[in-house]
Amino acid sequence: MIKNQAIIDRIEKYTAGDKAMETLVRKILDDESDGKYFAKSGKIAIEKEAREREARGK
Amino acid sequence: MADTKDRFYIENYVNDHIVPRIDEKKFLGLGKGKGDGSEDIASRSELFLFAMAIGINEGVRTPLATAHGFILDTSLPGTGDFYGIGNAMSLIFSLALSELRKENKTDQVHDLEVARKIAQEYANTGFHIIEGWLDDKNIDEETIMNKTIAKMNRMASGLKKEES
């Protein structure tokens, strides 16, 4: 998982209060640093967020 | 041949083969630059009038075989002070009057299509003469510039004689 505080701080900064996006970005980076396949984790998380946005009418 | 009656035409050949060479070589500062501010940029109107003037000096009109739109009529008045004279379209009509007087048809002087045809044919001659200069390996741009200036000096001294 991501341990570099500088990266963690900037995830918060650049997601500007959007908690869902902050969680998503953090998850993708944690998975990436742990060597998890993007196709199995990151991609699924992105598609889930896209569906949720559609449901929220964003 | 020329469909829209709001512009001056040149031959397709001139547009495809001669104008690009003038642009590439920035010939006598008449080429259209690439817009990065580093090259001479002359308007198409200036190029057209220059070619027309070459044709007038040669005294030969060359009818257009094909037509490619080159400058809009509205380009010649420009911002209202083209070459320090106001509306450069007046020069086109002046030229037309000169030709029509030879044929006793001065009542057509207001006809833009008639005036346009005359200007286009003189310009066509001029463009083909410029092509000859570009093709001639024995002369370079500096020589042509010097010859042009020499000719202009002669024309100017002719004016002085007239005035005196």
Place this chain on the structure above:
Amino acid sequence: MMRINFIDISNYRQHRYSHLEFPRKKYDMHLILAENGVGKTNIMNAINWCLYEKEPYSDSKNKTLPLCNQVSLNDGLAKGHETETVRVNLNITRDNTTYDFVRAVDVPVKTPYDRRISRLTVTITPPDGNSEMVDGEDARRCAEMCFPPKIRDYIFFDSEQLSSYFDRPANDSNIKDSINEISQVNAVTQAIKHLTDYMKECTKVMSTYNPKLKEKQNAVDKLEADIASMNVTIEKLKDSNDFAKRRIEELNRRLNGNESVADDNNLRDKLTEDIKTLDNQERALDASLKKIVSKYYVLLSLFPINKNTCDYIKDKEDAGQLPSSIDPDEIRRSLENHECTFCKSGLTHTSEQHLRSLLEQFAVSTKAGTKLVEIKNDVDKACREAVKYSDEIEKIKKARKELVDNREVLLRELEEVNRRLSTNSDIESVTDWFKQKTEFENSRETNLQKIGSYETLRDKAEVDLKMARDELVKAQKNSSKCDEARANQDVAREIKEIMENIEKDVSKMIRTNMEIKTKEWFDNLVWKTNSFKEIKINENYDVELIDNMGMSCLGSCSAAEHQLLALAFTLALHKVSGHDSMLFIDTPVGRVSGDNRTNFAKGLLTTSMEKQVILTVTSSEFSEELRKEFTPECRSSMVRLKMNDTEKEVKLEVE
């Protein structure tokens, strides 16, 4: 913070059985003393073999001898054993959690060179005491987490590495890759790559519904790639110019330091600059001349025609054959309504008669006449403008002559200055400096032009990219079947932009912090106060050391200063990247002698107050300078390695 608690080596190369403890005292400094060939380097190799199953440090005997200790193999053979076990146990503490790494392999005694698969197990004991054992892939990941392979070279050093730390070939991105690995910027970079690939996949899906999408996506991809490439080129050119600027300043200082040369050097620069200004003025004059030629050629060529036109119009006007400024239609309306269209007063019989006779006088057709009246002023102006040609051309000629004369004067002066400079007694150096300076100046000039061109092209490409992106989005919106893929792509794009900002920000922050921390450590280590002004690190992590004169001086530093800078850089790296681990240095002062050893020893001792430092040294290295610094009070442990009589087994003596 990470430190090694102990290493236990069984049957590994010269080490039949070696147990090294590293207890912590005020200075976490540990010495391993041994002559060359006794097994110092193989302690580093043992650690690496345990963690990664690799032996990266050179030891000539490793090439010819099997992994398993020879005495052990012979014993095993004598006892009828099939195999002997090679085992290395490394015990570390990292952030209050203990990791016990054990790698073992059974080596056949009769065919000891046969490769066998080794096993790694790790026992993890957190502060609460609940241990967990992992093996296989989990054990491997655990080892890489504690000692990331890419930064191995910044934890374990030998003196050759330290000396050649900054002598990397051009385009070597190992340090940058390693730093990005430690700081996890690599994770961000990889995520961006995966997101980009995913977005392309989404476009592919959308393209199956709308084939034109692929075209438009390709156009966007190409523009993005072109812009990225241009930005890289622009940055390289700017870096190159910054470098050239510093060199020029340095050379100027050298030239100006030579009294007789200083004034002439400045004069030479001024004259060169003035000549350049004249060149620019000449170019501007040429452009003006061309404008004058294109304008007056037209006006002069048309002069006879225009003059005749003016005369013709005047004749017609004098004969009253041209329409007056009053519109004939207005006259007709006035007559029809029996009132003046302008003042509205009724017309008298006389007025009406006058108006009728006016109408009759218009012998030239209304339209033609109107045209002639319209053009009269402009044609007249054209004639008067044409006459101005002679004055205009004269002005240009005069200005050009002045330029040419001025240039001749400046060139003569420049020739004289160059002649004086060439007679200077220190001619070879001065000539060389001037040559270098001219080369750098020319290179800067060329680069500036290139930067300008590239920036223009890039700016245009960015405009094109925006248009291409807008077209792509429009095309995507037009196909309702693409909704799902587009929605996924939008989310991915948003994440990618966030990550790109993070990557750029953090990379820049790391470099800046590296510069600051390296300088701080270097100031502490080098014992020379105020000698060095700053450290600059570029995007490729090339290090430049700048002295107080603003001159780059890495090349003129002593070997010890080089090694101290390498050490400072490494310590900064550990701090800035957040991967604060111990340091293991094999023969650190092998290439350093005399007073410089003292400096280096002092530096290492200071370091050991904050992190564990393990040094292996030979007895010749452990000279008086080192002994004076690494006293028994100052070091936490010292072990002496000796070979036994057979020279096949290492014995340890704890001091």
